[in-house]
Amino acid sequence: MGRQETIGFILIAAVLMAWMYFTSPQRQPQQTPQRPQTIVDDSTKKTEPVFRVEQQHLSPNTSSQQPQPISDTLGKYFSGTEVGKEQTFTVETENYIAELSTKGGSIKQWTLKNHKTWDNHPVQLVNDSKGDFNILFSTTDGKMINTKNHFFTTQIPVGGKIILSGKDEAVLQFVLNAKEGRIVKKLTFKNQVFDFDADIAFEGMQNVVANYEYQILWENGIRYTEYNSVDESNSAAAYTYGGGELKEVNAKAVGENPKEDPSGQTEWVALRNKYFAVALLSQDKKATGSYLEGQHLTTKDSGVLEKYSIALKYPFKNSANETAKISTYIGPLKFSTIKSYNRGLDQIMSLGWSWIRPITEYVFIPLFAFLHSFISNYGIVIIVFSILIKLGLYPLTKTSMNSMRRMQKLQPMMQEIREKYKSDAQQMNIQIMKLYKDYGVNPAGGCLPMLLQLPILYALYSLFTASIELRQEHFMLWVTDLSVPDVLISLPFSLPLLGNFISGLTVAMGVTMFVQQKQTVTDPTQKAMVWMMPIMMTVMFNHFPSGLNLYYFVFNLLSIGQQWYFNQRHSSEPLQKIPENKRKAGFMERMQRNLPNKSGK
Numbered sequence: 001m002g003r004q005e006t007i008g009f010i011l012i013a014a015v016l017m018a019w020m021y022f023t024s025p026q027r028q029p030q031q032t033p034q035r036p037q038t039i040v041d042d043s044t045k046k047t048e049p050v051f052r053v054e055q056q057h058l059s060p061n062t063s064s065q066q067p068q069p070i071s072d073t074l075g076k077y078f079s080g081t082e083v084g085k086e087q088t089f090t091v092e093t094e095n096y097i098a099e100l101s102t103k104g105g106s107i108k109q110w111t112l113k114n115h116k117t118w119d120n121h122p123v124q125l126v127n128d129s130k131g132d133f134n135i136l137f138s139t140t141d142g143k144m145i146n147t148k149n150h151f152f153t154t155q156i157p158v159g160g161k162i163i164l165s166g167k168d169e170a171v172l173q174f175v176l177n178a179k180e181g182r183i184v185k186k187l188t189f190k191n192q193v194f195d196f197d198a199d200i201a202f203e204g205m206q207n208v209v210a211n212y213e214y215q216i217l218w219e220n221g222i223r224y225t226e227y228n229s230v231d232e233s234n235s236a237a238a239y240t241y242g243g244g245e246l247k248e249v250n251a252k253a254v255g256e257n258p259k260e261d262p263s264g265q266t267e268w269v270a271l272r273n274k275y276f277a278v279a280l281l282s283q284d285k286k287a288t289g290s291y292l293e294g295q296h297l298t299t300k301d302s303g304v305l306e307k308y309s310i311a312l313k314y315p316f317k318n319s320a321n322e323t324a325k326i327s328t329y330i331g332p333l334k335f336s337t338i339k340s341y342n343r344g345l346d347q348i349m350s351l352g353w354s355w356i357r358p359i360t361e362y363v364f365i366p367l368f369a370f371l372h373s374f375i376s377n378y379g380i381v382i383i384v385f386s387i388l389i390k391l392g393l394y395p396l397t398k399t400s401m402n403s404m405r406r407m408q409k410l411q412p413m414m415q416e417i418r419e420k421y422k423s424d425a426q427q428m429n430i431q432i433m434k435l436y437k438d439y440g441v442n443p444a445g446g447c448l449p450m451l452l453q454l455p456i457l458y459a460l461y462s463l464f465t466a467s468i469e470l471r472q473e474h475f476m477l478w479v480t481d482l483s484v485p486d487v488l489i490s491l492p493f494s495l496p497l498l499g500n501f502i503s504g505l506t507v508a509m510g511v512t513m514f515v516q517q518k519q520t521v522t523d524p525t526q527k528a529m530v531w532m533m534p535i536m537m538t539v540m541f542n543h544f545p546s547g548l549n550l551y552y553f554v555f556n557l558l559s560i561g562q563q564w565y566f567n568q569r570h571s572s573e574p575l576q577k578i579p580e581n582k583r584k585a586g587f588m589e590r591m592q593r594n595l596p597n598k599s600g601k
Contacts, residue, residue, distance in 0.1 A: 075143035077178045077208050084151030089160040091170055093191045095331070104148035105174030105185045106131030110330045112276075116472065118227040125276055125330055127307070128220040133328060135183065135200065136311070137214035140207060146217075147183065152176045164191040181205035194331030197283070202322040209316045215291065216314065216326060218271070218278050221307040226274055228484070229303040233296075235274040235466070238308035239348050240290040242266035246347050251294035251306050263289040263313075270329075270348050271308040275468045277333050279345055280312050284325040289313035332468045335365055352462035359459040368469070378482055379475030382547055386554035390562075393453065397559065401566045406441045457552075464545040475550065478504060482547035503542050505549035510538030512556035519563045 074082060086103040099109035108131040115123040126132055134148040152174035162170045169190040176183040181204030188197040200216065202209060226232045237250040242265050249258045266287040270279035291311040299305050314324045329345075331337070339346045351360040367388070371381045390397075414432060421428035435441075464470060470483040479486045488504030514534040541549055 073143065074145070075139050075141040077139055077141065077180055078143070078145055078150060079179075081150040081176060081178065086151070087156055089156055089162070091162045091164065091172075091189045093164045093189065093193075095192065095194055098189065098196070100172070100187075101131050102152050102154055102174070104131055104134050104150065105152040105154070105176070105187075106148055107133045107330075112331065115225075115276075115332060117225045123223075123225050123276065125222045125278070126220075127223045132218050132220055133198075134217050134219070135185075135214060136217050137316070138210045140210045142210075147176060148219075150176055152185070162189075164189065166191060178205065178208060180208055194337065195327050195329040198324075198326050198328060200324045200326070202316070204320055205322070206318045206320055209318075209322075212316050212318070213288075214314055214316055214322075215311040216280060216324065217309070217311045218269075218280060218328075219309045221271060221309065222273055222276055222278055222330075224273055224305070225276065226484075229299065229305060231484075232274040233304040233306045235350060236272060236306040236308065237348075238269070238271040238292040238294055238310055240266060240269045240292055240310070241344055241347065242287075242290070246344075247292070249292040249294045249308065251296035251308075254296055254298055256294070256296045258292075258294050260292040261289070266290045266312060267343055268345060269310040269312055270345065271310050272333060272348055273306075274466075275333055275471055276331065277329065277338075277348060278310075279329040279348075280310065281327045281329065281341065281343060281345070282312060282325075283327055284323075286314060286324060287312045287326075288315050333466070334468050335361075336369070350462060350466045352459050356455055356459050356462065359455060360463050364459060364463050365467075368463070368467075372469070377475065378470055378473040378547070379479065379550060382482070382550050383554050386551050387558065389456065389551075390555055390558045393456075394562075396453075397562060398566070401563060403441065405566075406439060410435060410439060410441060460551060461544065461548055464547040464551075470545070470547050475546070479546050479550070482550070483545050485543055486546035486549070497539050498542055501542075503544075503546065503549060505546050505553055506538055506541045506544070509541060509549050509553040509556060510534045512553055512560060513537055516556055516560050516563065519560065519567070 074080075084102070086101055088099055088101045088108060091098045091100065094113070096113060097109070097111045098107060099111075100106070101108045107126055108129075110125045112123040112125070117123055130148060132148075134146055136144070136146050138144050153176075154172060154174045164170060167190075169188060172187045172189070174185040174187070176185075181202065183205070184199075184201040184203060186199040186201070188199075190196070198216075202214070224232050237248055239249075240247050240260065240262060242262070247260050247262055249260050251258055265285065266282060266289055267285075268279055268281040269290045269292065270277055272278075290313060291309075293309045295307045297305045297307065312324075312326065314322075316322055329341075333349055335346060335349060335351075338349060346361075351357045367385065368381060371384055372378065375381050375384065413435060417428060417431045417435065421431060464483065467483070471481070473482045474480050475482055478488055485501070485503045486505050487501045488507070489502040491500045491502065494500040511534070514531065517531075517533060541552070
């Protein structure tokens, strides 16, 4: 490449670097270790959303409203149901321990047995001490009722615990008795899954429920589980899906409070953080709308919290028996698990842009799963994966190396042309294009394979940042979690772009890139590329998951070996002209022909 091509390549690299920097997670400053749950609890106490039904819309109540007496707040149908003694009990399966409460018939805690937080505590996803999964509606006497404030009756299991195994299931019925009619929440828990079924019935309440609508809520998001809350917030969002259309709410900036209130048949609503999700799926396909709301908050130690609330809307037709059937998923964002619902729920997973996603979904995820089926260490899986990708790209990289070798051999002749026609730029370009044609060289042949590898690299970035399989997976030595940057050296200060730590695998990747550049860059006009690109990539990749840097490091090592082998075999081969009858006008030459000459003809 000449000077112009080099400058263009540097500009492209700079743009890429800026884009990757602003879209990649940044590690927070070192802070005193504390459980993320503490941060979330402190924040939610101050910002707990209150919803109400008004004109068939779910909207936040204002804090300026004056407190009302209980009897006025609950009206004639539900006054007294807010008084009672709360009782809790648990349902334990192979995957989770659910704590349920008679107050609200709510899910008070949902603890995953096989997942830990960053500081090695069990992952507990319910984000409010009062519980979640409630019903909201307004009454004909003008009162807003949220069942989280009311006491249900149920049969408490012996010993306060139900343990499921094999194909066991447990059916629990919570009943809220109003002055007229009752609400029944029948919850069915099954072993070996992360969801429960809920049959919700309004019995004899045709004169009680107003506005022809009620809503099933998950109001308080889910707890954060990772050390870096900024990184976790980058993945947090809420979604609704219906009529083949996915809508997203994402509170990306401080103070943002985005909302969506779509109507029409709704399949499901969901919210997520980086690795876990809650989804309410309409099983009877009767849901007629949804509501999503997000909040972006700051926490201590430069942390960030995004909290989302979701609701499914159901019609109330004033009959004596109104029912809704839904499934509630509370668990990990594991692609195979989410995909198994066959409801499009996998769309909430961050697997790259729409044209990148098929590579991640249909190539990388199945290949990773296959390799892990007989290799337990995911670090070794990534190394084998790198080898397979290198073999798959071998034809491209071989073509690239051959094109670069020819370009290197053309450099003396190109320099002569530049000297000869230095005062006539158009003629110089014509002669250089003719030189390319005479020797069958494609000037973009060395760069094109690199560009074709970018979708693969971005698909891998999406996979490594979204895959819960890599979460907290140890490789070796200081690399204890392949889903986050590996911190080899912590700095007592923070540097622009680089941050406050140095990643060992990123440095190793940068060194191998430097060696690779030394092998391939021989043009004196491109000497700066030898050190510039490795430095830029090292700074940029310092915040990337160690799994991605391990892949790139191994891939570079293989490329160095391939380049050495190629040079040993082909460096002494002479550059030969293409016979006249076999020459074809290339794209660059055709473009050159269409350029106007100096006379304007």
